[in-house]
Amino acid sequence: NAGVIQTPRHKVTGKGQEATLWCEPISGHSAVFWYRQTIVQGLEFLTYFRNQAPIDDSGMPKERFSAQMPNQSHSTLKIQSTQPQDSAVYLCASSFGGDERLFFGHGTKLSVL
Amino acid sequence: GQQVQQSPASLVLQEGENAELQCNFSSTATRLQWFYQHPGGRLVSLFYNPSGTKHTGRLTSTTVTNERRGSLHISSSQTTDSGTYFCAIAYAQGLTFGLGTRVSVFP
Numbered sequence: 109n110a111g112v113i114q115t116p117r118h119k120v121t122g123k124g125q126e127a128t129l130w131c132e133p134i135s136g137h138s139a140v141f142w143y144r145q146t147i148v149q150g151l152e153f154l155t156y157f158r159n160q161a162p163i164d165d166s167g168m169p170k171e172r173f174s175a176q177m178p179n180q181s182h183s184t185l186k187i188q189s190t191q192p193q194d195s196a197v198y199l200c201a202s203s204f205g206g207d208e209r210l211f212f213g214h215g216t217k218l219s220v221l
Numbered sequence: 222g223q224q225v226q227q228s229p230a231s232l233v234l235q236e237g238e239n240a241e242l243q244c245n246f247s248s249t250a251t252r253l254q255w256f257y258q259h260p261g262g263r264l265v266s267l268f269y270n271p272s273g274t275k276h277t278g279r280l281t282s283t284t285v286t287n288e289r290r291g292s293l294h295i296s297s298s299q300t301t302d303s304g305t306y307f308c309a310i311a312y313a314q315g316l317t318f319g320l321g322t323r324v325s326v327f328p
Contacts, residue, residue, distance in 0.1 A: 214262075
């Protein structure tokens with residue numbers, strides 16, 4: 109079991125460009141979470157899927173951020189018109205049942221220049 | 222919103238010393254979890270502990286639900302224990318994390 113896989117590990121974009129981040133949860137896990145980590149804000153919840161259905165996206169900046177889970181083996185987080193303040197490590201995690209032990213990927217470090 | 226407060230913010234230990242990290246939360250909702258993160262590394266789950274006491278090696282997690290607090294005890298600290306320890310509580314929107322306790326263990 110390779111754990112939660114996130115790609116790419118690092119992404120550099122110019123201001124205004126689009127960034128798509130990928131996550132492959134652990135096989136058999138029904139819940140997938142996206143978080144953002146910065147030094148200033150710490151770990152911020154973004155969105156949560158269970159059995160591929162969006163459950164809660166209350167942490168998502170509504171205008172430019174979107175997340176999908178088209179099948180049980182991957183989820184994507186898309187940021188349109190990236191801004192320097194979007195620079196952060198974006199973390200994906202999965203769990204067996206949603207409110208159980210969470211397993212994180214290595215994260216994608218997004219740098220917006 | 223729901224809050225998770227960790228203390229201390231940072232801790233410096235000499236190898237061999239014990240330490241206790243605290244986590245306080247604003248709701249009786251728990252399903253408390255502890256995570257460890259080495260600088261630049263991934264978050265690693267240490268404990269899933271809704272209530273009571275659990276042990277793994279030199280680590281002990283204790284959760285007292287009705288007092289809205291949890292603790293992580295590190296015994297006989299080693300330099301490899303250095304990193305940041307996060308407490309997280311499960312609420313309706315998944316986990317809410319504290320800001321972490323940065324632990325530095327020196328030989």
